[in-house]
Amino acid sequence: MHGDEAAVDSTMVARLLAAQFPRWSELPLARVESAGTDHAIYRLGTGLCVRLPRTPSASGQVHKEHQWLPRLAQLVPLSIPAPLALGKPGEGYPWHWSVYDWLEGHTLDPGGITDIQQVAHDLASFVAALHRIDLAGGPAPGVHNFFRGVPLAARDAATRKAIAELSDEVDTAAAIAAWEAALRAAPWQGPGVWIHGDLSSGNLLFQQGRLAGVIDFGGVGVGDPACDFSVAWELFPAAARDAFRTALAADPASWNRGRGWALSIAAIQLPYYQDTNPMLAHRARKVIAEVLMDYHQQNP
Structure with a gap:
């Protein structure tokens, strides 16, 4: 997927x-197939997994996760x-x-969720708890978190x-209009809050x-909390999206920025991954379509 991607296979992981x-080293080792782009993941036995960065930019995430995840885990639901x-x-x-513990569970196509309102409530509770965390010294936006949380x-x-x-895939005039509306929203004025930065169906x-x-x-x-609102345009239909917003008490400017984040992430992903990661490209197309539909409904 990337020009600077390291070659990783099960033989190398076994040697490591x-x-x-x-x-x-004697536990069974099996590659985990996913739409993820930054890490190669191998399941190790039944209770562990090995996670290896694919690129130099992703390599900086390792120490950050070791430093902060044990502390964050005590503070989220x-x-x-x-x-x-x-x-x-x-x-x-x-x-x-x-090497991580293996979390039980499975990812779902958003269309396969039976109680979408409950998922909206539970995800909002997680996001709100994360945004309330008071831990000083958190990582500022940069290359190792995809510049998530920046203005x-x-x-x-x-x-x-x-x-x-x-231009061959979407209504670019409408996309630019939606993007410019997000740019006009008042920027985040408070201190940066803890954000996940990459909430999507593949990470739930x-x-x-x-x-x-x-x-x-x-x-x-640590950055603009609106970054974490972007998942709403991938995961939820309109009614559940409203429930997610209400549960978060998101103000209009932050919600508009969240829609801008959804559009920006998906628009950048689609041309980059459309030939190398069909699952992620499909997800990006869906997000763009949902953002434009929502924008048109709000701006007839």
Whole structure:
């Protein structure tokens, strides 16, 4: 998927485990297929997984997660991953890597959720709890969290460029209008809050139809809370989206910025991944369509 992506396979991972964590080296190892773009993931036995950054930009997420996830886990209402061991470069692999516990659950296509209103409430409770956390020294927006949580204006050039590249896929005039409406929303004036930064259906785990966990905290950091509202335009139809917004008590400007975040992320993802990650490209198309429909309904 990336020009600077490291080659990783099960043989390399097995060698890394044998050299650095021999207590786990005899456990079965199987690659986990997902739409994720930053890490290669291998299930290790039944209760563990190995997570290896694919690119130099993703490699900086490892230490951040080891530092902050154990502290955040005590303060949020859903399960999040627990880092158990920090691996070092070796065996031909260039960066630090991690062994985590394996969280039980499975991802769902948003269309397969039976009680979408309950999911909206549970996810809003998680997001609100995360945004209330008072932990000083959290990571500021930067390359290692995809610049999530920055002011939307910082993404203007990249978003316009991506929209222009999608002239055969979307109504670019409508997309630009929706984007400019988000740019006009009042920026976040308060101190940065803790954000997940990459909330999407692929990073939510369900058990028996209920939301049970949130994974992939590569985007975690401190910034504009509206970044985490973007999931609403991927995961929820209009009624559940309203329930999510109400539960969060999101003000109009923040909600508008959240829609801008959804559009920006999806517009940048689609041209980049449309040939290499069909699942993510499909998700991006859906988000763009939902954002434009919502914008038109609000601005007839």
